[in-house]
Amino acid sequence: MKDDGVRFISAATVSLEAYAAAFTSAFEGYPVQIAFTAPMLARRVRFEQHDLESSLIALEGDEAVGIAGLAIRGERGWVSGFGVVPAWRRRGLGRRLMSELLERARGYKLRRLQLEVLAGNDAAQRLYEGAGMRVTRDLLVLERAADDAPPDARRAPAPEESPAEELLRHYWRLHPEPPTWQRELPSLLAAELRGLCVGGRRRPRAYALLGHGRDGNTYLSDLAAADAEDAAAMCAALGRVDGPMRVINEPARGPYAAPLLEHGFRETMRQHEMTLEL
Ligand SMILES: CC(C)(COP(=O)(O)OP(=O)(O)OC[C@H]1O[C@@H](n2cnc3c(N)ncnc32)[C@H](O)[C@@H]1OP(=O)(O)O)[C@@H](O)C(=O)NCCC(=O)NCCS
Known part of the structure; x- marks a missing residue:
């Protein structure tokens, strides 16, 4: 030293x-x-x-x-x-x-170390690269203002309420792209979340879990769907839910990225997920 x-x-x-x-x-x-x-x-x-x-x-x-x-x-x-x-x-x-x-x-x-770094934080990214870490995927931070739901949102069917613990039984089936650390199952099970789904509670096509942050914002803490079509159905149904919403660290290559942007959300920040096999 x-x-x-x-x-x-x-x-x-x-x-x-x-x-x-x-x-x-x-x-x-x-x-x-x-x-x-x-x-x-x-x-x-x-x-x-x-x-x-x-x-x-x-x-x-x-x-x-x-x-x-x-x-x-x-x-x-x-x-x-x-x-x-x-x-x-x-x-x-x-x-x-x-x-x-x-x-x-x-x-x-x-066996593996992972982290997220804000796009543009070159100092930190270089330091991590110097330690052998590599960018594995991009993550989006998205926001929908209270009045940003698309005008035709009222015509979409409303999502069905369902307890989060019931919806989480479908977590593995409905995550073709693995969520980031803060949105993995152990974090979700520890939180108090409101569950909404489309396609029926017994075997939903897609679901969303909503949490209320201490900062007064509603966060979409889990977004689950087998593919982009089902994700789009969930995003349309979220148009029936009032108020501003935020999504932190949605994988850019996951099924929700494009439908969220088409349903009133805009990208406010981007992160890089970096990984090192130890
Ligand atoms: C990112 C941070 C931790 C770097 O710590 P540091 O003690 O300054 O880093 P070091 O002096 O050990 O530098 C190590 C390497 O990081 C990179 N680096 C550090 N600061 C840099 C800067 N301002 N610009 C470009 N590269 C930089 C360089 O590659 C550097 O190697 P070099 O000195 O041989 O060029 C520090 O800037 C920081 O605390 N920033 C605010 C908090 C933060 O961004 N945390 C990361 C969250 S993901």
Whole structure:
């Protein structure tokens, strides 16, 4: 380790307040505002399976100067957060954090590491590429304003309400393109979601699970369909549901990308999913 006074500790050895504060300062200047409190981070730990023991905080003296978070599901790891405080950027700390994180992931016998990076965040993307990660697919962040449902939406049949846990029995059949980490089954099962479907509750053609974010927005947390035609039927039915809606990290090559754009949603951001086989 370079002798610049920086040492790495496990996030499990500090309070959640201290980890949340380190997270917030490491993301300063990031295009999407990240300001975590301990309760907000606690929810993420629960929904996303953060492994606090293998997540890292870089300290200079007592001050946190960077973080590298790791979440674990089976043999897969996901980078739950990564950043260096502004005064320490471009001094090699990000690269060191990444190699330490990879060492921990290998120590846990993980087979794959994945993460998302905002398109245009070249600093982070280069750092990850330097560590051997490669872009595997693009993910869309989409929004529909309250009055953006297409004018003919009222003619589409309304979706049928169904409990989320019932619809989730069809999760595997209706995801030809795997969802991203935050929309995988363990996250969905932990959340309180409203279920809507088309094609009948017993064997739906497609379904959508809606969650209410603490920010007041409605999020489509799961969008399921065997193909684009069934996805289009679900999108048309969503035109009968009032209010603004957001979709985070919809795979660009999945069945929903085109129908969402045809039904009043617009792309507000794009992410790259990156993967490394360990
Ligand atoms: C991305 C980030 C973590 C990089 O950390 P860092 O400590 O500055 O990175 P390093 O000094 O170790 O640089 C490692 C490599 O990353 C790339 N890199 C880092 N900063 C860069 C920049 N501003 N522009 C272009 N490439 C950059 C380079 O390839 C660099 O290697 P080099 O110095 O040999 O050219 C840091 O800029 C940051 O915290 N940004 C805000 C939060 C964020 O975007 N997190 C990522 C979320 S996915």
